[in-house]
Amino acid sequence: MGTDVVLQLGVLVFTLGIFYVLHHLPKQALAKHRLEARPNVQAHRHFILGAQFLARARSVQNKNNKTTAFNLAKSAATEADKALALQPKDPAGHILKAMALDIMGHKGPALKSLDVALSPPIVKGLSEKDRGDALFKRAELQIAMNRRRRVDSAVSDLLEAVKLSCDNANAYCLLGQCYAMKGLREEARNAFVEALKIEPGLTEARQALGQLGV
Numbered sequence: 603m604g605t606d607v608v609l610q611l612g613v614l615v616f617t618l619g620i621f622y623v624l625h626h627l628p629k630q631a632l633a634k635h636r637l638e639a640r641p642n643v644q645a646h647r648h649f650i651l652g653a654q655f656l657a658r659a660r661s662v663q664n665k666n667n668k669t670t671a672f673n674l675a676k677s678a679a680t681e682a683d684k685a686l687a688l689q690p691k692d693p694a695g696h697i698l699k700a701m702a703l704d705i706m707g708h709k710g711p712a713l714k715s716l717d718v719a720l721s722p723p724i725v726k727g728l729s730e731k732d733r734g735d736a737l738f739k740r741a742e743l744q745i746a747m748n749r750r751r752r753v754d755s756a757v758s759d760l761l762e763a764v765k766l767s768c769d770n771a772n773a774y775c776l777l778g779q780c781y782a783m784k785g786l787r788e789e790a791r792n793a794f795v796e797a798l799k800i801e802p803g804l805t806e807a808r809q810a811l812g813q814l815g816v
Contacts, residue, residue: 652681734767
């Protein structure tokens with residue numbers, strides 16, 4: 603009789619244990635998911651706000667209002683930093699920061715931010731096209747900082763960029779300029795021709811072909 607009571611109590615405890623697991627663990631898991639997702643949402647908000655500041659900075663920059671462009675770009679960089687504080691391995695945040703720093707005239711730090719965005723394993727978070735665009739921007743910064751010393755690194759980035767983002771006429775145009783600096787006229791001509799196939803109205807590529815005597 604005593605044994606039967608013990609067995610019944612054991613079954614009851616076991617059943618209550620299963621009931622607790624089924625009803626409480628999913629709630630705990632959901633709560634944990636919400637806690638984990640909250641920083642992602644906040645980071646996304648900072649990124650979107652930063653992207654808006656960047657777009658405004660570019661628009662103002664094109665109108666030669668340097669002071670306003672600088673201040674807007676600074677705000678974009680600040681929002682990028684806030685996003686990266688929450689998601690340090692998000693390549694988009696590093697690229698946003700690089701773009702903002704470039705408008706501010708801080709090309710060295712901008713280049714470092716792109717280096718981070720394009721470094722493993724962070725770069726895995728970029729699509730092929732976004733990776734190609736980032737490589738183009740890095741090459742552009744390399745040439746802007748030191749044309750002669752960095753031309754080989756820029757060519758390497760640009761060759762990869764046009765493979766990943768084959769519709770980037772500006773990448774082909776910059777590649778042509780790099781080849782021209784290296785004295786590779788035929789390679790330069792081919793790159794400019796490819797740029798014009800994508801964007802026939804690209805004046806820079808057309809003028810460069812004229813200078814090559816094509």
